Amino acid sequence: MYEALMKEMLAEYGADTLKGIHHFIPDKEPRKYLYHLIQDYPNRGGKGFRPGLCIAACKAYGGTMELALNSAVSLELLHNAFLIHDDVEDESFYRRNKPTMHEYNNRAIAINVGDAMNVLALYPLFKNKEIVGPKLSEKIFTEVQHMVLESVEGQALELGWRRDNICTLKEADYLRMILKKTCWYTCMHPLRIGALIGTSGKIDPETFNRLGYFMGTAFQIQDDILNLVAEEKKYGKEIGGDIIEGKRTLMLIHLLEKCNKNELEKIKQFLAVPIKERDSATATRILSLMHKYQSIEHSKKTAQYMAGAALKEFYSIFSGLKESKDKKFIESIILYMINRDY
Amino acid sequence: MYEALMKEMLAEYGADTLKGIHHFIPDKEPRKYLYHLIQDYPNRGGKGFRPGLCIAACKAYGGTMELALNSAVSLELLHNAFLIHDDVEDESFYRRNKPTMHEYNNRAIAINVGDAMNVLALYPLFKNKEIVGPKLSEKIFTEVQHMVLESVEGQALELGWRRDNICTLKEADYLRMILKKTCWYTCMHPLRIGALIGTSGKIDPETFNRLGYFMGTAFQIQDDILNLVAEEKKYGKEIGGDIIEGKRTLMLIHLLEKCNKNELEKIKQFLAVPIKERDSATATRILSLMHKYQSIEHSKKTAQYMAGAALKEFYSIFSGLKESKDKKFIESIILYMINRDY
Numbered sequence: 001m002y003e004a005l006m007k008e009m010l011a012e013y014g015a016d017t018l019k020g021i022h023h024f025i026p027d028k029e030p031r032k033y034l035y036h037l038i039q040d041y042p043n044r045g046g047k048g049f050r051p052g053l054c055i056a057a058c059k060a061y062g063g064t065m066e067l068a069l070n071s072a073v074s075l076e077l078l079h080n081a082f083l084i085h086d087d088v089e090d091e092s093f094y095r096r097n098k099p100t101m102h103e104y105n106n107r108a109i110a111i112n113v114g115d116a117m118n119v120l121a122l123y124p125l126f127k128n129k130e131i132v133g134p135k136l137s138e139k140i141f142t143e144v145q146h147m148v149l150e151s152v153e154g155q156a157l158e159l160g161w162r163r164d165n166i167c168t169l170k171e172a173d174y175l176r177m178i179l180k181k182t183c184w185y186t187c188m189h190p191l192r193i194g195a196l197i198g199t200s201g202k203i204d205p206e207t208f209n210r211l212g213y214f215m216g217t218a219f220q221i222q223d224d225i226l227n228l229v230a231e232e233k234k235y236g237k238e239i240g241g242d243i244i245e246g247k248r249t250l251m252l253i254h255l256l257e258k259c260n261k262n263e264l265e266k267i268k269q270f271l272a273v274p275i276k277e278r279d280s281a282t283a284t285r286i287l288s289l290m291h292k293y294q295s296i297e298h299s300k301k302t303a304q305y306m307a308g309a310a311l312k313e314f315y316s317i318f319s320g321l322k323e324s325k326d327k328k329f330i331e332s333i334i335l336y337m338i339n340r341d342y
Numbered sequence: 343m344y345e346a347l348m349k350e351m352l353a354e355y356g357a358d359t360l361k362g363i364h365h366f367i368p369d370k371e372p373r374k375y376l377y378h379l380i381q382d383y384p385n386r387g388g389k390g391f392r393p394g395l396c397i398a399a400c401k402a403y404g405g406t407m408e409l410a411l412n413s414a415v416s417l418e419l420l421h422n423a424f425l426i427h428d429d430v431e432d433e434s435f436y437r438r439n440k441p442t443m444h445e446y447n448n449r450a451i452a453i454n455v456g457d458a459m460n461v462l463a464l465y466p467l468f469k470n471k472e473i474v475g476p477k478l479s480e481k482i483f484t485e486v487q488h489m490v491l492e493s494v495e496g497q498a499l500e501l502g503w504r505r506d507n508i509c510t511l512k513e514a515d516y517l518r519m520i521l522k523k524t525c526w527y528t529c530m531h532p533l534r535i536g537a538l539i540g541t542s543g544k545i546d547p548e549t550f551n552r553l554g555y556f557m558g559t560a561f562q563i564q565d566d567i568l569n570l571v572a573e574e575k576k577y578g579k580e581i582g583g584d585i586i587e588g589k590r591t592l593m594l595i596h597l598l599e600k601c602n603k604n605e606l607e608k609i610k611q612f613l614a615v616p617i618k619e620r621d622s623a624t625a626t627r628i629l630s631l632m633h634k635y636q637s638i639e640h641s642k643k644t645a646q647y648m649a650g651a652a653l654k655e656f657y658s659i660f661s662g663l664k665e666s667k668d669k670k671f672i673e674s675i676i677l678y679m680i681n682r683d684y
Contacts, residue, residue, distance in 0.1 A: 030495055033502030085457060089450035108431035108501045111453060115427060116494040118460060122487055134476075145464055152458040153372055159450045160375030 002332035009329040013055045013072070014048035016065060020073035024123050037105065037113045038120065041080040044096040049219075050075045052329065053190035057208075059326035060318065061198025067132055070124035071140055071193050077124075078148065079185070081117035084110055089159060090245050091275055136201045140193050143205070147189040154181025162246045165271050167264070169253045175217065177248070183216030191330075207317060214310035218337045221303040224249040225296060228287060243283040246271045250302060254295040255286070263289060307337035344674035351671040355397045355414070356390035358407060362415035366465050379447065379455045380462065383422040386438040391561075392417045394671065395532035399550075401668035402660065403540025409474055412466035413482055413535050419466075420490065421527070423459035426452055431501060432587050433617055478543045482535050485547070489531040496523025504588045507613050509606070511595045517559065519590070525558030533672075549659060556652035560679045563645040566591040567638060570629060585625040588613045592644060596637040597628070605631060649679035 021042050025035055051072030058068035086092075087100040088110050094100060102110035125144060128137035157177045161169065191212050192205035227242045228251065242249055256264060267289075270282045290296050311334045318327055363384050367377055393414030400410035428434075429442040430452050436442060444452035467486060470479035499519045503511065533554050534547035569584045570593065584591055598606060609631075612624045632638050653676045660669055 030498045030502065033505075034495060034498035085453050089453055106501075106505055107449075109498070109505060111427050111431055112494055112497045112501055114457075115460070116491070116498070118457070119487060119490040119494065122464075126483070126487070141468070145461060145468070148461040149458070152454055152461065153376060155454050156372045156376035156451070156458070159448075159454055160372065163375075163448055163451060 002328075002335040005325065005328055006332040006336055009056065009325060009332075010048050010052050013052040013065075014045070016055075016069060017048060017051040017072050017076050018042060020069050020124070021077060024073060024077070024120055033109060034113065034116055037101065037109070038117055040101065041083060041095065042076065044098060046076075046080070046083075046096060048076065049333075050079055050186055050190045053187060053333075054194040056326040056329045057191045057194025058198040059194075060321055060324055060330065061195050061203070063194075063198035067197050068194055070128045070131055071144075071197065072190075073124045074121045074144060075185075075190055075193075077117050077121035078144070081114045081121065082151065082185075084114040084117070086155070088114075089155075090241075090247070092241060092245070132197055132200075136196065139196060139201060143189050143193050143196070147185045150180045150184040154178070154184075157181070158248055161248050162271075165246070165268065166248075167256050167268050167271070169248060169256070171250065171253060174248065174250050174253050178217055178220050179213055182220040183213045186212075186219060187216040188212030211310055211313040211317060214306045214313060215334060215337070218303045218306035218310060218334075221250050221299050221306070222337060222340055224251065225299055225303070228290070228296065243286050244278050244280070245275060246278075250299045251290050251295040252286075254298050255290050255293055258293040258295065259289055304338055307334055310334045311338065344670075344677040347667065347670055348674040348678055351398065351667060351674075352390050352394050355394040355407075356387070358397075358411060359390060359393040359414050359418050360384060362411050362466070363419060366415060366419070366462055375451060376455065376458055379443065379451070380459055382443065383425060383437065384418065386440060388418075388422070388425075388438060390418065391675075392421050392528060392532045395529060395675075396536040398668040398671045399533045399536025400540040401536075402663055402666055402672065403537050403545070405536075405540035409539050410536055412470045412473055413486075413539065414532075415466045416463045416486060417527075417532055417535075419459050419463035420486070423456045423463065424493065424527075426456040426459070428497070430456075431497075432583075432589070434583060434587070474539055474542075478538065481538060481543060485531050485535050485538070489527045492522045492526040496520070496526075499523070500590055503590050504613075507588070507610065508590075509598050509610050509613070511590060511598070513592065513595060516590065516592050516595050520559055520562050521555055524562040525555045528554075528561060529558040530554030553652055553655040553659060556648045556655060557676060557679070560645045560648035560652060563592050563641050563648070564679060564682055566593065567641055567645070570632070570638065585628050586620050586622070587617060588620075592641045593632050593637040594628075596640050597632050597635055600635040600637065601631055646680055649676055652676045653680065 022039065025038050028035065054072045054075055055065055055068045059065065083095060084101045087095055088102045088107055092100050093103055098104075100110075101113060105113075121144075125137065125141050128140060131137075132140070154177050158181060160166075161177075188209055189212075191208040195203045195208060196205055224242060224247070228249075243252070256267065259267070266282075267286060270278060270286065311331075314331055314334055318330065321327055364381065367380050370377065396414045396417055397407055397410045401407065425437060426443045429437055430444045430449055434442050435445055440446075442452070443455060447455075463486075467479065467483050470482060473479075474482070496519050500523060502508075503519075530551055531554075533550040537545045537550060538547055566584060566589070570591075585594070598609065601609070608624075609628060612620060612628065653673075656673055656676055660672065663669055
């Protein structure tokens, strides 16, 4: 039930968001090297999770799609810009079942396209003044600035840990990194911004921090588990790619804590060489070790615990609001996280 | 005479700008992987051309350093972010006599540092409201948005031309690209923003477009000539790097137009292989051809013609303003361009 509603609403929010994105991409030269490329990632059809949460929160609090749309468009543009740079940084090959931006163009062009999207994302926020008024649009702008800064801080931690091959991380380090890298921009700020718009700036945005943290953490852990275990086609990224990339996932951090000295040494060695020299045979062995030490099982449980905590938070925050498809949509995402099959 | 004044004023504007930059870089974690790195390029001491022009224009029109400083800080942060990404895109080794950000860290970290600087650059603009008022700060924000968008458009053209190994470009294509990539953000917008602040928003910013275009073009062509002919130490970039990188400079475009079929074919072949496979022997031969066909001489003359046109524009715009060191500074930069020794 909740899954059908979730998909229905994601499609509804997503269609308007995509239209909005196209509206803000200039129809002029240079098309081939810039503006056509900017359309590519959004056109591939992501989940539309972030604009969805923003629009849903706005409507659940009594606002309209129109009021939230510019903010949703900005969030989705920033997300796609982030993905393009993230793909370059991780040297990923696939995104949403197609070659990554830098793979079918080149690295230089991909970086520049991401830069362009980051500045284009400011235009709808700027236009917001006419839609939600000067005070609220300024507040939203501050929210977005904070969101991007938290994201690059989280990204800095993750990239730094990989570069220096840090293998002594604890679960608390991981959660702090994920809070910065994922939670703020995937859940906390979309909910905060949406609710601010829906209440004409009256709600305290801090209301949504715990909910957004629980949701974002569950989401990120599940995303990482899927990267390891799902079928390539279903998910659209190369399987085991995160292991090759040396990404500090909860599974890897758990494994590094639990495995024996001999195994630890081998994993460290594998992660010490450049990505392109890491072999998939060893990656597969590391995956086996993650099964052996129940790192994946532990991560699944952690994600479910987080999703459960999110549901509790959701009821305590949203129960006073009148029923709506939009309110149900937020609940449905959390229920989906709790019941997600891998 | 003008050179001493130019240096004196660049030092004066630069010191305040650097202080301002440090003020806007958060003093918190993650330092090692982010905030310390953000300080690096600004601390290396660039020319400070852009903040200088902005502050000088503001003061020449009767404003103060304080009024222009936040905008100058934002311009310089954006410039340094652009340099970090540009260095990754061009696979450059040196910047201001030291290894580039991606060379002494890695590519992923460098891209992320640039992204962080781009968002940090918005903070001083946001703070501007308290300094120059809401209306003017909004106008400046629009100026900066346009500036960044023009720059990524210009960058897209240049990167695209290289990627597709376009060898049929005309001088007009080059000038259009440089207008977008360099002139807006190096001269036009710094002058426009400074003058807007100095006149409390009363001046028509279009006033400075021709001046900024002439100055920016002269600046870029001279920068490219220096890359080819100056001593490595004096300039701080690898010599002939642009030829290896396949950068579409005025010299290269002129050479491609003037050389014979046999030579053209060889240059095309050289540019068709990946950067790392291009040999410095062939690059040196291409440099010789640029001498043979007077491509460098032609470019020098073009730059001087542009600088001359800039001087004419400068006098027609600024002659009504009372004398000041700041007004003289702008003149001194143009005089320096006219007399620059290579």
